[in-house]
Structure formats: C-alpha cells, structure tokens
Amino acid sequence: MFFQSAGMNLFGIPMDEEGIKYASIGRLKRQHNPALIYTIPSFHNPTGTLMSERRRKQLSEDCQKASLPIIEDDVYGDLWFEQPPPKPLKANDKQGSVLYIGSVSKTFSPGLRIGWIVGPEPVVINRLADIKMQTDYGSSSISQFLVNKWLKNGYEEDLTLVRSELKCRRDYMIEILNTYFSNIVTWNIPSGGFYIWLKITPSISNRKLFEKALQEGILLNPGNIYDKDDHTHLRLSYSYATLDQIKKGLKRISELIIEMM
Structure with missing residues (x-):
C-alpha cells in the first residue's frame, strides 16, 4: 500500500x-x-x-x-x-x-x-x-x-451490465458456500463490490490452510494480510475467476478445512 x-x-x-x-x-x-x-x-x-x-x-x-x-x-x-x-x-x-x-x-x-x-x-x-x-x-x-x-458516452449503461454480472457471481458464490461451507464457516452477504468475508469456525491454522491451498494451485487471501492478529478470516472475490474455477476452488477449500479439523 x-x-x-x-x-x-x-x-x-x-x-x-x-x-x-x-x-x-x-x-x-x-x-x-x-x-x-x-x-x-x-x-x-x-x-x-x-x-x-x-x-x-x-x-x-x-x-x-x-x-x-x-x-x-x-x-x-x-x-x-x-x-x-x-x-x-x-x-x-x-x-x-x-x-x-x-x-x-x-x-x-x-x-x-x-x-x-x-x-x-x-x-x-x-x-x-x-x-x-x-x-x-x-x-x-x-x-x-x-x-x-x-x-x-455509455458510463451508466456499462455500469448496469457490470452490476448485473457481479450480482450473478455473488449469488453463485453464496450458493456454493451454502452447499459446501454451511457447517464450517460464517459469512456476510455483500450488497455490492467484489468481496465476501468468511470466518472459519473450526480452530485451524490459517497459515497451514494457505500453504495446502497453494500446493493445489489455489491462492487465498487470509485475514492476517489485512490485520496481523486475524487468524480466522478469508477474503473471497467473485469478480475475476470463471464460474467453474470458483466452484472447483471453493469445493477444494472446504475439503481442506474439513481435513484439518
């Protein structure tokens, strides 16, 4: 920064x-x-x-x-x-x-x-x-x-399309969270922007989760990037990855968390 x-x-x-x-x-x-x-x-x-x-x-x-x-x-x-x-x-x-x-x-x-x-x-x-x-x-x-x-010329029209696409992506990610994460994390439902903030409820090491995910080709943003004392949160972004990547990545993350419990 x-x-x-x-x-x-x-x-x-x-x-x-x-x-x-x-x-x-x-x-x-x-x-x-x-x-x-x-x-x-x-x-x-x-x-x-x-x-x-x-x-x-x-x-x-x-x-x-x-x-x-x-x-x-x-x-x-x-x-x-x-x-x-x-x-x-x-x-x-x-x-x-x-x-x-x-x-x-x-x-x-x-x-x-x-x-x-x-x-x-x-x-x-x-x-x-x-x-x-x-x-x-x-x-x-x-x-x-x-x-x-x-x-x-076109700012508001393009923004409407961007908002619609981001909302669909947010809803898709929430659906996946409900399917694979309902018993292991809690989350907010954002009313805009790019991010969902997860709180991992089991007592696991965020650092080890980060390392295990990286070995699988998944790059996580753990809470301690933003606050050195935060060891329970993950930031998810639905703005860039494809829907298939979002589903595969989140499903594997849920499996890693369960394995570490």
Missing part, C-alpha cells in the same frame, strides 16, 4: 456490520495522535461492509471534533446491486476536511490506472498534483482521453 511505502505507521480501527466504530477514534487520537483517517465506506475491502448513513454522519462529526482529516476511498461505490449506497462522506463535508478518491479501475479497466481526487484546491492542486508529477510524471494522455469519452 502507498501509505506503507511512504513510511507511515498504520493503526487499525475496529469495525462492525455498520462500518468503522467511531467511538474508537478518540482513544486512537489519545494513544497515537494520527495524522488522518483512511476509510472505504462503500463495500469495504476486504470485508464487503457497507457503512450505514448513521455511521457516516457520526464518523464525520467525530473526526471534525478530533481535527482529523479523512481520506474517503470510493472506488467500489458504483458497484451496488439492489440500491445505491448512502451519500459519500464528502457530500456533507462543510470544512474541506475530506479527500474523496474515485477510480475506473474497478468499474471499467484496471489497466488504465485512471482515478480522481476531490478536495480543497490548496491540497489537491498545489500539493498533491506536484507529488504525483514527481512520482510518475503524470497519467497517460491516451488513457485519460478514453476515460473521458467513456464517462460522457
């Missing part, structure tokens, strides 16, 4: 089914005096959580009281299935303390590497634009041209 490569110290904030537990921010401020809060309110990676409107409002208020700016990463926000998520934190930002990030990397094409940031002009234009130029000399003009044309 960019933050780590920039030499920043990262501190996790507890989450529940509504998103970040805002009550933890005061304690975090006292213990570590953080410079900012980074959050993915809509279809969080890795948990798939959708932050509620109530939680968004409270998070914004608490960060304002603590004088903590927010980086709001909304790259999954357009990938909702039944209904749009609540308004971004940025929509109610009266003090210019939220930097809002969007991208086409999840909705259009990862290879284009085109995104955008919304924030106060002194920060975005005078500082971040200069940092970007020093880092990569600017984004491809051709890529920017393609994205501009797409946003003007």
